[in-house]
Amino acid sequence: MRIGSGRLIKMTREQIKDDVQSGANEAAEKAHISELSSSDLDQITEIMVEPTLTVGLEPGREVALTTDGSYMKYGGIARYGGVPMSKEQALWTSERVLGFDTMDLGTTDYSIKPVKSIIIDEAVELENCQLLSIVPLFYGAMPNLGIYYQSLGGKWPSPVDLLKKGKIAEAKETQENAAQDLTTDITYVARIIHQAGADGINLDTTGAAGDAEFYATLQGVENVVRETGMAVEVGMSGEMIQGMHMELMYKNKRLAGLWPHEQGKLVAEAGASIFGPTVNTRVGKSFPWNVGYSVTLVKKCVEETPIPIHVNMGMGVCGIPMVETVPVECASRAAKAMVTVADVDGI
Amino acid sequence: MGGLRTAGDLVARAQMTKKLKIAEAKTYVTKRLGIDLEIMTDECAMRELREKLDIGSALSTVGRAKGIAAKAKIAKICDFEIDCVKKFFEKTKSNGASSTSA
Numbered sequence: 001m002r003i004g005s006g007r008l009i010k011m012t013r014e015q016i017k018d019d020v021q022s023g024a025n026e027a028a029e030k031a032h033i034s035e036l037s038s039s040d041l042d043q044i045t046e047i048m049v050e051p052t053l054t055v056g057l058e059p060g061r062e063v064a065l066t067t068d069g070s071y072m073k074y075g076g077i078a079r080y081g082g083v084p085m086s087k088e089q090a091l092w093t094s095e096r097v098l099g100f101d102t103m104d105l106g107t108t109d110y111s112i113k114p115v116k117s118i119i120i121d122e123a124v125e126l127e128n129c130q131l132l133s134i135v136p137l138f139y140g141a142m143p144n145l146g147i148y149y150q151s152l153g154g155k156w157p158s159p160v161d162l163l164k165k166g167k168i169a170e171a172k173e174t175q176e177n178a179a180q181d182l183t184t185d186i187t188y189v190a191r192i193i194h195q196a197g198a199d200g201i202n203l204d205t206t207g208a209a210g211d212a213e214f215y216a217t218l219q220g221v222e223n224v225v226r227e228t229g230m231a232v233e234v235g236m237s238g239e240m241i242q243g244m245h246m247e248l249m250y251k252n253k254r255l256a257g258l259w260p261h262e263q264g265k266l267v268a269e270a271g272a273s274i275f276g277p278t279v280n281t282r283v284g285k286s287f288p289w290n291v292g293y294s295v296t297l298v299k300k301c302v303e304e305t306p307i308p309i310h311v312n313m314g315m316g317v318c319g320i321p322m323v324e325t326v327p328v329e330c331a332s333r334a335a336k337a338m339v340t341v342a343d344v345d346g347i
Numbered sequence: 348m349g350g351l352r353t354a355g356d357l358v359a360r361a362q363m364t365k366k367l368k369i370a371e372a373k374t375y376v377t378k379r380l381g382i383d384l385e386i387m388t389d390e391c392a393m394r395e396l397r398e399k400l401d402i403g404s405a406l407s408t409v410g411r412a413k414g415i416a417a418k419a420k421i422a423k424i425c426d427f428e429i430d431c432v433k434k435f436f437e438k439t440k441s442n443g444a445s446s447t448s449a
Contacts, residue, residue, distance in 0.1 A: 059388050062348040063369050064359040096405050101348050101355030102363075130431035132414045134403040134421070135356040136363055197431030200363055230430070231363035273363050308362040308369065345362060345369035 001048070002330060004283035004290050004316075006323035016288045017045045023285065023292030031239075031259040033300045036292070040341050044295060047336050048288050054332040063339055064101045064346040066233055066274065066310050068140050068204040069110050070094065071103065079324070087125050088132055095135045104138035104202050105129065111144035112185045112203075113154070119189050123196035130197045138233065139193040140202035143186065143217045145209035148178035155181070159212075159244055175245045179216035186220030190228055200231035200273065207263075208237040210244030211255040214263070218250050218270045225271030234267045235276030235312050236260070239297055260297050264305030274346070277301045278312040283322050287330055291319035291337050299342040310346035311338050351405040353393045354380070360427045379425045400424060 001011040011019070021041050028035040036044075047055060071090035074081035085093070087105055094100040105126055107115055115122065122139070129137060151158035156178045162171040190201050201224060207214040221232050241263065243256025250266055258266070260277035267275045279294040298318065302309045316322035319334035338344045348355030354376050361372035377387050380400070386392045397404040402424065403417030412420055415435050422429040 060384050062353075062355075062388060064348050064355055064362055064372070066359065095351055095356075096407065099350040099352050099355070099405065101350045101359040127431075130415065131435075134414065134417045135350055136360050194430070197434045199360075199430065229428075233363075273366050307366045308372070345372070346359070 002287045002321050002327060004281045004285050004287065004321050006321040006327065009286070011286065011288070013045070013049055016048045016286075017041070019286045019289040020044045020048065020292035023289035023294075024296045027279075027293040027296035031261070031297055031300070033259070033261065033296070036296050036299065036341070040295070040299075041292070043341050044288070044291060044337050047333050047340075048291070050333075054328050055336050056332070057336060057339060061339060063344060064308075064310070066102045066138065066202065066276075066346060067100065067104050068202055068235060068312075069104070069106050070100070071105060072108065072110075088129055091129050091133050091137070095133055100135060102136045102138065102199075103133070104140040106140040110140070110204070111142045111147060112182065112189055113144065113147050115141045115189055116185045119192045123192045126193060126198055127196040136199040136231075138200045138202040138231075139189075139198050140204050141189065142205045142208070143182055143203055143213050143220070144205070145175075145178055145182050145213035145216060148181055149174070154178070172245050172247065175210075175212035176248075179212045179219075179248075182213070182216035183219040183223065186217065187223040187227065190220075190224040190230060190232075194228040194230050198230065200233060202233040202235065204235045205237035205278075206234050207241050210242040211248045212245045214241050214255050214258075215245075215248045215250060218266060221267065221270040221272050231273040232271065233274040233276060233310065234270075234272045235310075236263060236278040239277070239279040260301035261304040264301050264307070264309065268305055268307045272307060274308050274310050275301075275305055276310045276312045278317050279319070281316045281318075281320060281322050287319065287321065287333075291334050294318040294334070295337050295342045298338060298344060302343050302345070308345035311342070311344045313338065313347050349388075349390060351397070351403055352390045354387050354397075357421065357425055360421070360425065360429075364427050376425065 024036045074083045094103045148154040149158040156174045159171040206217045241258045246256045248255050264275040281290050357376045358372045361367050361375045401412045402420045419432045422432045
């Protein structure tokens with residue numbers, strides 16, 4: 001067994017079961033949702049204690065896989081595989097050799113603001129790829145509102161700096177201004193990739209800069225769906241929307257403090273096709289604790305959201321330890337728990 | 348779901364374009380292909396079916412539809428709106444000019 005930092009530990013069956021329950025109960029208490037049933041807890045425990053390195057699903061229970069920044073995992077990025085291959089080669093490898101259900105393209109500076117200035121070039125590559133490939137092809141980027149602030153090279157004063165000076169009204173105003181720019185940029189990027197024939201756009205790690213970023217993304221989703229009809233996948237950055245602004249509303253719902261089951265409903269109302277909830281791994285807690293915690297939140301999200309749920313699973317999210325070389329025993333167990341207990345529609 | 352090895356790409360398209368939950372998406376695809384779930388998750392059976400329908404497979408057999416050609420067949424058989432296919436046909440529409448016109 002491991003803890004959330006990836007370090008190996010030893011746990012008895014009883015300790016595993018207790019940790020699953022402890023994580024599940026904490027999630028239910030924090031999000032004000034129902035706890036997992038005893039049969040769900042037992043099912044997760046059984047998955048944890050299976051003696052094989054990897055665990056699998058029964059035939060017919062498989063779910064679809066969407067991706068974010070995936071071709072970069074084996075392309076020419078230093079912290080990933082670093083294999084020198086073109087986007088076209090990576091895409092072909094993904095669909096023909098690795099059996100991906102979908103694929104996405106993106107660029108190394110994987111945020112909407114820097115992508116905006118090169119999107120025409122990106123669109124040409126996507127257009128080429130669409131002639132060659134068969135699986136659905138997304139274009140992905142993070143909304144990443146933080147880089148619209150001066151502290152990270154953007155135009156608008158940083159709300160954190162303003163809040164430190166007690167300038168609350170100004171902090172709200174700068175977030176609203178930045179959010180407007182982000183919405184405009186999301187719409188622009190989507191328009192261009194739509195011209196190239198993209199099957200969809202993936203807005204990844206949404207909400208990283210708090211409620212203003214979520215607000216801007218929801219507005220962007222509305223525009224994209226209305227103008228292009230493209231499929232939109234919205235993946236989150238954490239389980240709760242942080243209230244950096246605190247008063248932004250969407251469809252009469254305050255965005256600060258929303259949990260996955262509430263976020264998903266708004267994303268669906270904005271017109272998105274797929275919602276990807278995210279739960280951050282606690283590095284000091286055990287893997288079973290983290291899976292119990294994540295599954296509780298995601299299960300409620302699946303129940304309440306009318307569109308497909310593709311739960312975000314990878315380094316540091318939804319139970320998986322915070323390590324770049326993800327242990328396969330953790331990835332397969334967390335995935336199996338999400339499919340068989342939380343009933344997700346995809347990963 | 349195995350992508351082109353089975354029908355993962357088709358189930359994913361059903362989710363993306365029709366916003367179907369996983370069970371509904373699988374049912375939709377099995378109905379359009381005229382098969383059941385057991386066949387849809389069988390790589391061997393699906394390879395034969397995909398080659399018969401010429402909708403692309405993980406193996407690059409000469410003469411079989413690939414890329415945009417496979418997607419055009421998928422769009423028709425599964426009733427998916429695939430934007431790049433629509434654009435391809437728009438671009439390849441004849442504008443009425445003869446190849447011998449001056």
